[in-house]
Amino acid sequence: MDAANDVEIIARETVFKGYFQVDRYRLRHRTFRGGWSAELVREVFERGHSVVVLLYDPERDSVALIEQFRPGALAAGWNPWLIECVAGIIEEGEHPDDVARRETLEEAGGEPSAMVPVGDYLMTAGGSSETCRLYCARVDSSTISGLHGLEDEGEDIRTHVVSADEALAMVRDGRINNAMAVVAVQWLALEKDRLRRDWGV
Incomplete structure (x- = not known):
């Protein structure tokens, strides 16, 4: 059909x-x-359409994540400070690649040296039109730390750098509990060896 x-x-x-x-x-x-x-x-x-960027450092086998307040989690009765991947809304006329690079800088202070498009998926097809384009971006995690976000957009973002194994453990035990980050980290667990070979590590 x-x-x-x-x-x-x-x-x-x-x-x-x-x-x-x-x-x-x-x-x-x-x-x-x-x-x-x-x-x-x-x-x-x-809601519009979005990009999500998993920040991966193949040399250190580490993942850079962000933490921020989410009103939807509050409304659901959950802890509203979520561990997430970098993400942002695609504005009219923007290319998703450009949004991914911009959001990586704004939310984590990082600059990708390479980006791999992973795929597109629907967030909540039963009630929302939002689509998500997932990327994996190669970063130097030693340069990512501190607080970020745009004050005029009400962003208050803290960065975390953990090993790829720890990120997967966080998915397993529920410390990472939002769909975008769960999908991204599980993808990395499946594809990490191939990705590292492709990036010459």
Whole structure:
């Protein structure tokens, strides 16, 4: 099935527009049994599209992570200071590569010497249009430390450098508990040997 032929959008309206946007869709789609579904009414969170950058130092086999406050985690009843990967929203007209490099500098004070695009995925397809492009960036982790972020964007970011093994342990024991970082660190665990060979380490 494909959206062009198998989905009928009956109506779409913006029901909220603030820092983010919520659109309400009335639609129906073809079913696996044949025919069409009943009309569905669904709200979709329009957050924009993002990049995530896993900062990896192959010489030291270390990962640079960031920590910052997240209101969504607070609303869920979780500790709102999350250990994450560098990430940022792709603004209109920006190339994801440029966003990845900019966010690495703004959020961690690092400059990638190489970047590998890992892939694209949907964040929460049941209720959001947001897509994420994941990169692995080669960095010198000895240059990454301290506090970062743009004050005018309300960012208050602390950096952490840990071994690649420790990053994976943090995923296993729940210290890293957000999807973007979990996906990135697990990818590195699977691909690290190949990546190090490609980078001549």
